[in-house]
Structure formats: structure tokens, C-alpha cells
Amino acid sequence: MRFFQQTLLAGCFLISTAGFAQNNDSLIIAAIVKEANEHSELETIAHQLTDGIGPRLVGTPQMKKAADWAIAKYKEWGIQARIENWGEWRGWERGITHIDLVSPRVKSLEGMQLAWSPSTKGKTVTGETIILADQPDSLSFQKWLPAVKGKFVLISMNQTTGRPDYNWEEWATTASFEKMKKERDAQTTAWRKRISNTGLNAKALALALENAGAAGVVICNWSSGFGVNKIFGANTTKIPTIDVALEDYGMLYRLTESGVKPVISVRADSKELGKVPTFNTLAEIKGTEKPNEYVMLSAHFDSWDGGTGATDNATGTIVMMEAMRILRKIYPNPKRTILVGHWGSEEQGLNGSRAFVEDHAEIVDNLQALFNQDNGTGRVANISGQGFLHAYSYIGRWLSKVPQEIRGEIETSFPGSPSGGGSDYASFVAVGAPAFSLSSKSWSYGNYTWHTNRDTYDKIVFDDVRNNAILTAILVYMACEDPEKTSREKAVLPINSRSGKQAEWPAQRKANRTGN
Numbered sequence: 350m351r352f353f354q355q356t357l358l359a360g361c362f363l364i365s366t367a368g369f370a371q372n373n374d375s376l377i378i379a380a381i382v383k384e385a386n387e388h389s390e391l392e393t394i395a396h397q398l399t400d401g402i403g404p405r406l407v408g409t410p411q412m413k414k415a416a417d418w419a420i421a422k423y424k425e426w427g428i429q430a431r432i433e434n435w436g437e438w439r440g441w442e443r444g445i446t447h448i449d450l451v452s453p454r455v456k457s458l459e460g461m462q463l464a465w466s467p468s469t470k471g472k473t474v475t476g477e478t479i480i481l482a483d484q485p486d487s488l489s490f491q492k493w494l495p496a497v498k499g500k501f502v503l504i505s506m507n508q509t510t511g512r513p514d515y516n517w518e519e520w521a522t523t524a525s526f527e528k529m530k531k532e533r534d535a536q537t538t539a540w541r542k543r544i545s546n547t548g549l550n551a552k553a554l555a556l557a558l559e560n561a562g563a564a565g566v567v568i569c570n571w572s573s574g575f576g577v578n579k580i581f582g583a584n585t586t587k588i589p590t591i592d593v594a595l596e597d598y599g600m601l602y603r604l605t606e607s608g609v610k611p612v613i614s615v616r617a618d619s620k621e622l623g624k625v626p627t628f629n630t631l632a633e634i635k636g637t638e639k640p641n642e643y644v645m646l647s648a649h650f651d652s653w654d655g656g657t658g659a660t661d662n663a664t665g666t667i668v669m670m671e672a673m674r675i676l677r678k679i680y681p682n683p684k685r686t687i688l689v690g691h692w693g694s695e696e697q698g699l700n701g702s703r704a705f706v707e708d709h710a711e712i713v714d715n716l717q718a719l720f721n722q723d724n725g726t727g728r729v730a731n732i733s734g735q736g737f738l739h740a741y742s743y744i745g746r747w748l749s750k751v752p753q754e755i756r757g758e759i760e761t762s763f764p765g766s767p768s769g770g771g772s773d774y775a776s777f778v779a780v781g782a783p784a785f786s787l788s789s790k791s792w793s794y795g796n797y798t799w800h801t802n803r804d805t806y807d808k809i810v811f812d813d814v815r816n817n818a819i820l821t822a823i824l825v826y827m828a829c830e831d832p833e834k835t836s837r838e839k840a841v842l843p844i845n846s847r848s849g850k851q852a853e854w855p856a857q858r859k860a861n862r863t864g865n
């Protein structure tokens with residue numbers, strides 16, 4: 350009887366605390382949604398970061414400026430923040446690039462030097478253009494090389510069309526579209542052969558051209574959409590490498606091919622700054638009950654520098670900053686510690702997050718969960734369990750509290766399979782820590798914004814980004830409050846039907862801390 354009474358009492362108590370917790374959850378979640386919708390700072394911080402500071406290439410002064418800005422912003426919101434150095438990188442600062450056609454007529458061309466391109470040493474360099482010759486083998490290529498002296502060498506294929514395929518699909522006859530694709534395939538194969546006949550890889554070809562006295566290397570890395578080129582790093586060490594927009598590149602190519610001997614003048618300013626520190630930027634709200642257990646927000650802070658890194662990854666960055674701001678205001682005393690990682694040098698191989706995993710076993714071993722966002726401006730549409738057997742139970746529990754209009758957009762896959770790369774969550778997954786990707790809808794990310802010259806503020810879709818800030822804040826809140834520590838048990842990975850081998854958990858990879 351006594352036993353019965355006690356159980357009954359205990360039962361009542363449990364029911365009432367569960368009832369209270371549920372109530373409390375819904376109050377806090379409602380407050381998070383209200384704060385995000387009524388006092389959003391997303392537009393302001395996006396503007397300050399992308400328009401004011403600009404792109405955040407590793408090793409540039411802008412990357413450091415962005416970190417200082419984020420720390421000041423966190424302080425303003427009452428959140429502790431710090432820079433944590435983890436290595437060195439080649440310091441470089443982009444200056445102006447001017448590219449002009451000066452003969453047979455005058456036109457300013459659309460283009461820019463690649464990241465880490467050598468400058469024209471404060472001068473404007475003028476020269477004829479020449480197309481990388483089609484030689485039968487490396488020996489004849491070496492014989493041709495002296496022809497580049499004093500000239501700008503066009504080393505990219507001239508595109509068959511400046512219209513993206515979706516435009517052809519809409520307007521061309523089927524026969525004409527098929528014909529164009531066939532021509533383009535043949536042309537692409539021929540151009541690959543032309544490059545491979547030099548006997549040199551991309552880096553060695555650039556060096557061979559500069560050693561032969563070329564004035565510069567001209568490329569066109571078209572991203573298969575109207576007005577978009579991808580802008581990566583230069584392979585030259587003495588002469589500038591410039592990327593020219595498809596329209597202007599095509600014109601230069603045709604004029605060169607038809608024997609008009611076009612002349613361009615190029616001014617490329619940039620500064621070499623020696624070795625500079627490379628770092629992560631961290632901010633933290635200390636836990637009250639379990640301060641040594643961590644719930645992490647994660648988004649890389651660095652970018653390529655053809656645009657302003659708006660969707661790769663200012664959007665992920667501002668989602669995490671806004672979620673931190675909201676959490677500090679609505680949930681200032683979390684049970685577990687909330688930590689945000691704004692990683693450096695993701696673009697060169699997840700280096701900031703890999704360094705963090707190497708340097709902070711005490712955090713990684715006590716990680717309750719990490720949420721990373723890094724594939725554009727869209728609403729989160731997919732969450733995978735990353736191969737953790739019980740992710741279904743805790744992620745499911747947390748997601749169930751997210752408002753239906755946000756949760757309804759999300760497809761989940763459990764247990765899912767562990768990612769070996771792609772973005773910073775993979776650095777944590779590799780060591781068996783529960784890290785997840787908040788994967789978003791595309792908004793033509795691959796062609797139009799990812800690493801392109803058009804990755805700018807105007808491409809941000811703020812309603813979607815706000816949706817993601819709310820989602821992140823609620824997931825973090827739920828992960829902090831969860832009475833249970835998350836399980837790290839791994840699922841048995843599937844057998845590959847082709848190789849017959851069982852998939853292996855991705856291995857941990859070392860951070861590059863020297864920039865070589």
C-alpha cells in the first residue's frame with residue numbers, strides 16, 4: 350500500500366513537471382519566433398558584413414576586419430566572443446583591376462584578377478592577345494611557347510553559347526538544342542585535348558607561360574548562367590591572371606582568331622602581406638547546469654572573393670549570429686553551454702573546423718549536438734542523421750517543437766550516412782561527434798551564386814534566412830534543455846552494391862595550418 354501511494358505520488362509529480370516543461374517550452378518557442386519576426390537584425394548585419402566589409406578570403410585584412418566586427422556585435426548583444434588563432438596563411442589584399450580593349454576599338458571589359466594574383470606592379474600593361482595554340486604534342490608546344498612573349502594568353506575555351514541550357518530548353522527547337530549540345534561536347538573534348546597536349550597541368554602551364562614572358566593569363570570560368578563566372582585563385586607567381594566575363598572573352602577570342610590582333614591594357618593592383626595569422630571566431634553563452642556540455646552553432650566565415658560571399662556563407666553566418674542574439678535575449682541561462690564557431694578557411698578544406706576538433710577534445714567529447722548551415726540562402730529542406738543510430742529519437746524530439754510551417758518543409762533521413770566533407774560539420778562527424786547539416790533549398794546556388802562574381806547581398810532571401818534563424822534557435826534551445834545526453838552510437842553502414850564492400854566511417858583529416 351505504501352509502495353502504491355509512493356508510486357502514485359511520484360507519478361503525479363512527473364506528470365506535473367512534464368506539463369510545466371511543455372508549457373515552458375511553448376512559451377520560450379513563441380518568444381523566439383516573435384523576437385525573430387519583430388526585431389530582426391538580419392538585414393542590418395548582412396549589409397554590414399557583405400557591403401561594408403566585403404568578401405572574406407583567408408589571409409586578407411577583410412577577414413580580420415570581419416572577425417573584429419562580429420566580436421563587437423556579440424559584445425553589443427551581451428555575448429562573450431573571441432578570436433582563436435590556429436595557424437598562418439599567405440597574406441594578400443585585392444586592389445583594383447581595370448581591363449580595357451584599346452584596339453581595334455575602345456571598350457572597358459568586365460573582369461577581375463583572381464585571388465592571390467600577382468599585380469602589374471603599379472603600372473598599366475598593354476599587349477596583344479594570343480590564343481593557347483593547338484599543338485600536337487608537348488615538344489611542339491615548347492617550340493610555340495616563345496610566341497607568348499609580351500602578350501596576354503587566352504587559355505579558356507570560347508563557349509559555344511552564352512545562354513544557359515534552361516534558356517535553350519525554353520526557346521530552341523529540340524533539333525537545334527541537340528545540335529548545340531553536340532557541338533559543345535565536341536568543342537569541349539577538343540579543348541581538353543589541346544590542354545593535355547601541352548603536357549602540363551594547370552599550375553605548370555601558368556608557370557610555363559609566365560617564364561616564356563607572357564604579359565598575363567586570361568581565363569573565362571563561366572558558370573553556365575547569364576552573367577556568372579566562378580572566381581578562384583591564380584596559378585601564376587609573377588604575372589596577373591584575370592578572369593573575363595563570357596561576353597567580353599568571346600569577343601576577344603573571335604577578334605584574335607580572325608586576325609584582328611586586339612590589344613588590351615590591364616592594371617591589377619594587389620599587395621602581398623607576408624605570413625598572417627589565421628583563426629576562428631567563437632562566441633559563447635555559458636551553461637548553468639551542465640556548463641561542460643556543449644551545443645554548437647556552426648557556419649564558415651571565410652569566402653571566395655569574386656562577389657561578397659553573400660550566400661557562401663554570409664547567410665549561414667547571419668543565421669547563427671541572429672540565433673545567438675535571440676537566444677541571449679529569450680534564453681539567457683541555458684542548461685548546457687551554447688557555443689558558435691565562425692570558421693576560417695573552410696574553402697581550402699574545412700581547415701578552421703578541423704583545427705578546432707584537433708585543439709578542443711574537451712568540447713568535442715562533450716558535444717550534445719552541432720548545427721551547421723552552408724549551402725545558400727534557402728529554407729532548410731533536409732536534415733540527415735549522419736549515420737548516428739539514435740539521431741532519429743533526439744532530432745525528432747527537438748524538431749517536433751518547431752512550428753509546423755518551418756518543420757513541414759524539412760525532409761529527414763535517419764540514420765542517414767556520415768558525410769566525409771562538403772562543410773564543417775563533417776570535421777566533427779569524422780570523430781564521431783553528433784554534428785548535423787541544416788541543408789537548404791537551392792535558389793540556383795550551384796550556377797548563380799556559389800563562388801561566383803554575383804554572390805552579393807541582393808541574392809539573399811531574408812524570409813528564408815529568418816526561417817532558418819528561428820529553426821536554429823529552437824533546435825539549440827531543445828538540445829540544451831534535453832534531460833538526456835545524445836547517443837553517439839553509429840549505425841551499421843550499408844554495403845556498396847557495386848564494390849560489395851561495407852562503407853566505412855569517414856576518417857579524421859588534418860587541418861592545413863601553414864597555407865601551403
Ligand SMILES: [Zn+2]
Pocket residue numbers: 649661662695723724
Ligand atoms: Zn560554403
